[in-house]
Amino acid sequence: MEHATPDAIKKHVRTYVIVFVSLMALTVVTVAISYLHLDVAAAVIVAMFIATIKGALVASYFMHLISEKRLIFMALVLTFIFFVALMALPLLGQHDTIG
Amino acid sequence: MQHTATEGYHAGAVHHEQGFLKTYVFSQDHKTIGLQYMMTALLFLFFGFTLMLLMRWQLAYPGKAIPGEAFALTPGVLGLAALLIGVVSKRKLAALVGVVFLGIAALVWYLVSDETLFPEGVMVPELYNSFGAMHGTIMVFLGVVPLAVGAFGNYVVPLQVGAPDMAFPKLNMASYWSYFFGGVVMLSSFFLPGGAANSGWTSYPPLANIATVGQTVWLFGMVLLITSSLLGSVNFIVTIVQLRANGLTFMRLPFFVWAQFVTSFLLLLAFPPLEAAGILQLMDRLAGTSFFLPSGLVISGQQLGVSGGGSPLLWQHLFWFLAHPEVYVLILPAMGIVAEVIANNTRKPLWGYKSIVYATIFLGFMSFIVWAHHMFMTGMGTVISTFFQTTTMIISIPSVIILTALVISLYGGSIRFTVPMLFALAFLPMFGIGGLTGLPLGLAPTDIHLHDTYYVIGHFHYVVAPGTIFALFAGLYYWYPKVTGRMMSERLGRIHFWGSFVCMNGIFFPMLIQGLAGVSRRLYDGGAQYSHAQGVLQWNEVMSISAFALAVFQVPFLINFFWSIKKGKKVESDNPWDATTLEWQTPTPPPHGNFTSLPEVFRGPYEYSMPGSSRDFTPQNVR
Amino acid sequence: MQIPFTVAARPDTGLHNAKLGVWLFLASEVMLFGALFSSYILLRVAAPEWPHGSALLNVPLATVNTIILISSSVTMVMSWASLMLKDFSKYRRYMGLTILCGLLFLVVKGFEYGAKFSHGILPSEDLFYATYFTLTGLHGLHVVGGIIVNFYFWGPGSRMWKTEPQRFTNRVEVAGLYWHFVDLVWIFLFPTLYLL
Numbered sequence: 075m076e077h078a079t080p081d082a083i084k085k086h087v088r089t090y091v092i093v094f095v096s097l098m099a100l101t102v103v104t105v106a107i108s109y110l111h112l113d114v115a116a117a118v119i120v121a122m123f124i125a126t127i128k129g130a131l132v133a134s135y136f137m138h139l140i141s142e143k144r145l146i147f148m149a150l151v152l153t154f155i156f157f158v159a160l161m162a163l164p165l166l167g168q169h170d171t172i173g
Numbered sequence: 174m175q176h177t178a179t180e181g182y183h184a185g186a187v188h189h190e191q192g193f194l195k196t197y198v199f200s201q202d203h204k205t206i207g208l209q210y211m212m213t214a215l216l217f218l219f220f221g222f223t224l225m226l227l228m229r230w231q232l233a234y235p236g237k238a239i240p241g242e243a244f245a246l247t248p249g250v251l252g253l254a255a256l257l258i259g260v261v262s263k264r265k266l267a268a269l270v271g272v273v274f275l276g277i278a279a280l281v282w283y284l285v286s287d288e289t290l291f292p293e294g295v296m297v298p299e300l301y302n303s304f305g306a307m308h309g310t311i312m313v314f315l316g317v318v319p320l321a322v323g324a325f326g327n328y329v330v331p332l333q334v335g336a337p338d339m340a341f342p343k344l345n346m347a348s349y350w351s352y353f354f355g356g357v358v359m360l361s362s363f364f365l366p367g368g369a370a371n372s373g374w375t376s377y378p379p380l381a382n383i384a385t386v387g388q389t390v391w392l393f394g395m396v397l398l399i400t401s402s403l404l405g406s407v408n409f410i411v412t413i414v415q416l417r418a419n420g421l422t423f424m425r426l427p428f429f430v431w432a433q434f435v436t437s438f439l440l441l442l443a444f445p446p447l448e449a450a451g452i453l454q455l456m457d458r459l460a461g462t463s464f465f466l467p468s469g470l471v472i473s474g475q476q477l478g479v480s481g482g483g484s485p486l487l488w489q490h491l492f493w494f495l496a497h498p499e500v501y502v503l504i505l506p507a508m509g510i511v512a513e514v515i516a517n518n519t520r521k522p523l524w525g526y527k528s529i530v531y532a533t534i535f536l537g538f539m540s541f542i543v544w545a546h547h548m549f550m551t552g553m554g555t556v557i558s559t560f561f562q563t564t565t566m567i568i569s570i571p572s573v574i575i576l577t578a579l580v581i582s583l584y585g586g587s588i589r590f591t592v593p594m595l596f597a598l599a600f601l602p603m604f605g606i607g608g609l610t611g612l613p614l615g616l617a618p619t620d621i622h623l624h625d626t627y628y629v630i631g632h633f634h635y636v637v638a639p640g641t642i643f644a645l646f647a648g649l650y651y652w653y654p655k656v657t658g659r660m661m662s663e664r665l666g667r668i669h670f671w672g673s674f675v676c677m678n679g680i681f682f683p684m685l686i687q688g689l690a691g692v693s694r695r696l697y698d699g700g701a702q703y704s705h706a707q708g709v710l711q712w713n714e715v716m717s718i719s720a721f722a723l724a725v726f727q728v729p730f731l732i733n734f735f736w737s738i739k740k741g742k743k744v745e746s747d748n749p750w751d752a753t754t755l756e757w758q759t760p761t762p763p764p765h766g767n768f769t770s771l772p773e774v775f776r777g778p779y780e781y782s783m784p785g786s787s788r789d790f791t792p793q794n795v796r
Numbered sequence: 797m798q799i800p801f802t803v804a805a806r807p808d809t810g811l812h813n814a815k816l817g818v819w820l821f822l823a824s825e826v827m828l829f830g831a832l833f834s835s836y837i838l839l840r841v842a843a844p845e846w847p848h849g850s851a852l853l854n855v856p857l858a859t860v861n862t863i864i865l866i867s868s869s870v871t872m873v874m875s876w877a878s879l880m881l882k883d884f885s886k887y888r889r890y891m892g893l894t895i896l897c898g899l900l901f902l903v904v905k906g907f908e909y910g911a912k913f914s915h916g917i918l919p920s921e922d923l924f925y926a927t928y929f930t931l932t933g934l935h936g937l938h939v940v941g942g943i944i945v946n947f948y949f950w951g952p953g954s955r956m957w958k959t960e961p962q963r964f965t966n967r968v969e970v971a972g973l974y975w976h977f978v979d980l981v982w983i984f985l986f987p988t989l990y991l992l
Contacts, residue, residue, distance in 0.1 A: 084881075091870075094866070097866045098863065105859050108850060108990075114992070125983055125987050128983045129984065132866075132979060136869055136873045136972075137972075145811065146816070149820060149823055150823060150826075153442060156827065163560070165834075166557050167548075167553060168842055170556045172554055172555075173552070338797065338799060340799060341813070407817050408817075411816050411817045411820065415811070416800060441824050442827050444824070445824050445825070445827035446827060446830075449829075449831035449835065452832075453835065461920030462926035462930070463920075464839070464923070482843055484838065484842060494831075765797060
């Protein structure tokens with residue numbers, strides 16, 4: 075990254091603008107869908123799906139994760155696994171009780 | 174190859190005269206910071222131990238007046254002696270230690286003389302609970318981890334990877350001060366109305382939510398300690414990944430560095446949920462929310478005026494998500510130290526280095542998904558219970574691999590029974606007992622009987638006390654000559670070792686017996702009022718006497734530690750143990766910047782007794 | 797005494813120290829906010845009833861805030877790109893805009909909170925509001941932290957551009973990573989609290 079040429083940076087800038095526009099559009103979409111008042115399960119899935127896309131765009135392009143070194147990516151994958159465990163297992167515990 | 178690596182690196186020179194404050198107080202040098210951590214942690218350990226000694230009087234002799242003078246005079250006399258020695262011989266460190274010991278004596282005296290806390294010299298249950306909660310908190314968060322990671326990790330890791338310092342020296346300094354202030358905040362809670370936190374080191378709601386103001390201060394203290402830990406763990410990981418010397422591949426790292434590496438990941442990823450939980454509990458206590466308070470809660474006949482809807486179990490999940498990996502944070506650096514000492518004192522490479530490394534990595538990963546084995550009694554169904562029992566059984570495998578490899582490493586070795594080696598050797602069976610006693614706790618059917626009994630206390634103390642703390646003693650005796658240029662006295666060391674070894678078993682083995690008989694933990698009278706406990710109550714006195722004796726056997730260590738700084742036998746070389754790892758290939762003590770020129774590594778970490786070599790060891794940086 | 801790889805990347809990892817450091821820090825932040833998200837989910841799933849965010853909270857205002865924060869993310873990355881193109885005045889403009897957007901976000905938040913407080917609605921009201929205030933409050937604190945850091949790099953810290961431009965660019969990149977993360981958290985927080 076440090077040795078990127080001015081042309082490469084200008085290409086990045088173009089990408090940033092495209093990502094910005096996409097993020098705006100997705101924001102509008104997600105708010106619009108909320109006015110449809112879907113049932114909770116569907117609403118959650120749709121909202122989280124859109125948020126994940128937006129998040130992925132920010133992470134991949136603004137944070138350059140898409141071209142980042144493997145080491146960083148692996149650390150994040152590991153984190154994600156533990157985050158899922160923290161989310162899923164207590165939920166399972168709430169669901170699976172005696173009596 | 175890597176010509177940019179040094180980037181204007183200057184060999185060992187201090188370019189500017191730094192004042193006293195910048196050199197000794199606000200230092201950014203990892204070695205100074207490591208020593209700061211060490212002194213602070215040892216003092217907290219001593220204080221936490223003192224709390225336990227007060228508790229153990231109560232347990233051995235419930236209802237009998239405590240000889241407050243004896244408990245206050247012991248640290249008082251030691252403190253006065255240290256202060257006088259410090260003032261007379263102009264040694265600031267001795268004077269500082271003396272002042273702290275006197276402070277502890279004063280605090281003990283203040284507490285013991287308080288008629289509301291010790292009516293007729295008998296500790297009230299609330300104070301017992303407070304001591305119990307603070308003993309645990311102080312030992313784990315202010316004592317052992319700062320010593321194992323903050324002190325040993327900080328001092329040794331940059332040296333062992335061949336780096337001039339940690340990756341982020343300013344951040345390192347911030348970590349230490351955050352820890353220091355966290356500790357001060359924690360201790361200040363003793364002076365608040367209602368006293369210090371008294372809801373266990375586990376701080377379970379609803380009790381912790383409604384507890385006295387000391388609990389809020391505990392939470393703030395924890396936030397500072399967690400911050401210190403997070404900053405430190407980032408520093409360790411970046412240092413180990415980025416600052417390894419040329420030729421030092423991951424599989425050539427001393428196991429001590431691997432242990433600190435995995436430990437740092439545990440701290441990095443497991444602490445934040447506890448921080449989140451702390452924030453939620455602070456909101457509950459200060460803003461009146463009900464994150465952890467269920468609806469319809471009645472306290473002392475009164476309905477609690479909160480919105481309700483919260484879950485006490487949520488706290489338990491968040492707490493144990495940290496606290497389980499935390500126990501591996503307690504043990505891994507210790508295993509790292511033991512590995513170094515064993516390799517060095519058997520004069521042969523560690524057996525199964527690769528297995529130990531992979532086992533450690535696997536252990537680190539598994540440690541994140543076993544936490545609810547601390548929650549088997551919360552009404553879990555069979556699915557989730559089975560999941561956690563399974564992962565818990567699986568995690569015992571890498572522990573056994575590591576222990577076995579360390580034991581096999583002794584086979585065929587030329588064993589030198591130095592003091593560090595005595596502690597390292599004792600670690601093996603003690604950790605074995607600690608680990609084995611964990612198995613019935615990790616299986617739900619047996620845990621039903623043993624949960625929250627003295628068996629649990631016996632189990633974890635075996636791992637932490639004659640386990641981790643012994644390893645830390647090994648490390649102190651082992652690395653002392655590198656820091657001070659002098660050896661500690663072998664004779665005093667042997668007295669310290671044998672006394673501690675016998676006494677620790679005297680304290681913690683009977684706990685297993687009492688626990689099996691069903692004696693609950695956290696009882697201020699040690700079970701005296703329960704019929705099922707009557708048959709095992711006599712062990713209380715045995716344990717308490719062992720505890721007081723253990724305190725006595727630390728005195729040779731204290732004397733040895735301070736006396737040897739100036740009067741110990743001077744080392745004859747920079748590498749008095751004839752060790753292979755990089756920290757021994759530096760001047761004594763290592764200067765600012767550590768190495769006169771950054772080392773190049775050509776070998777693995779334990780090239781002892783290599784065939785064809787003229788000496789029985791070859792340092793890593795020898796071609 | 798110089799620490800290696802503070803500016804130049806280490807060949808085998810391809811990273812300079814602060815970049816690895818900040819990603820690790822962000823990993824810990826994922827666990828922090830992740831724990832709060834998990835708590836929210838657990839509490840909501842267990843609750844017999846839970847209000848819709850849109851019924852109680854100001855969605856249009858929060859949408860505006862979302863747009864503000866995303867915009868600040870763009871200006872942040874543009875400020876870094878300007879440094880890469882060696883355009884210091886453009887950097888200052890973009891960084892200034894980022895700080896402004898951050899402050900604007902907080903002002904809007906202030907309005908939101910103020911509106912609730914003036915109606916006597918506090919975190920203690922019920923679990924919905926407890927979660928709303930705590931999650932957005934902690935996020936807001938992170939915004940404050942980011943603004944302070946960004947202001948330092950816009951102001952006094954920017955002197956480093958003259959003496960060590962590469963190191964300064966690295967620092968801005970690292971500050972940017974943190975700022976994007978704060979935006980990322982809001983991208984999930986917004987629909988979760990306001991739209992569901």
